[in-house]
Amino acid sequence: MKIRQPAALAAAALFALSTQAHQPDIPADTPPEYIAECGSCHVAYPAALLSESDWRDIMRNLGKHYGDNASLGEETRKLIEEFLARNAEPHWKAHFPSGDPPRLTATLWYRVHHHELPDNILQDKRVGSASNCAACHVKAEKQLFDKTDLTEVPADYGLAEKKAVAQP
Ligand code: HEC
Ligand code: HEC
16 A cells, blocks of 8 residues: 555646646736726636737737727736736647637637537527637636536536536
């Protein structure tokens, strides 16, 4: 038994790391301006879900924001840009062929977590777009996306039920 313990501990640590890695951190330095200004039309997306250059791209083009105008005063714009840049995650570089600013829904990270979603779930009128995190994630506004905290939408497509069984 003694010999097995270190391996078991290492496995447990690895497991903890791999599950943590699924959840973006909520940075302690999140300015209230970010939630107020960038959480009014959609949820305030976790800063750790895009790379620094992607966030800077988005923040430089707020006047042409995916067909909307999300312009801000320069002081607030700069404050938010620096916050996002500080907390960005270099791995999540978006691929954005459309000419729009980068999308976190176009990162490998997003695809890995959502590859099971059937195409027609996005056309559901309660969802409308992959960027509408709150349609499926109950605590999206708090930047919490655990797969145990899903709305009834994924369950309607047989997704949440499967997960409930898989949970310990
Ligand atoms: C006036 C409304 C409005 C405001 C304010 C706004 N956005 Fe958006 N945002 C949109 C719309 C509309 C989309 C496109 C949604 C879609 O196509 O699914 C979008 C999309 C995004 C996306 C891409 C989501 C994806 O598909 O991965 C990011 C990132 C984003 N916004 C960040 C921000 C940030 C940062 C701010 C604050 C500086 C902000 N938004 C403020 C309307 C807004
Ligand atoms: C149409 C429904 C839907 C939308 C929209 C959606 N998700 Fe998800 N998401 C899910 C489902 C279902 C799962 C569980 C998948 C699985 O079991 O691996 C999931 C899993 C996740 C996970 C992994 C959770 C875990 O415990 O491992 C994260 C993080 C996540 N989503 C973030 C987001 C973010 C951020 C957005 C918006 C940009 C978003 N999701 C939009 C349905 C959705």
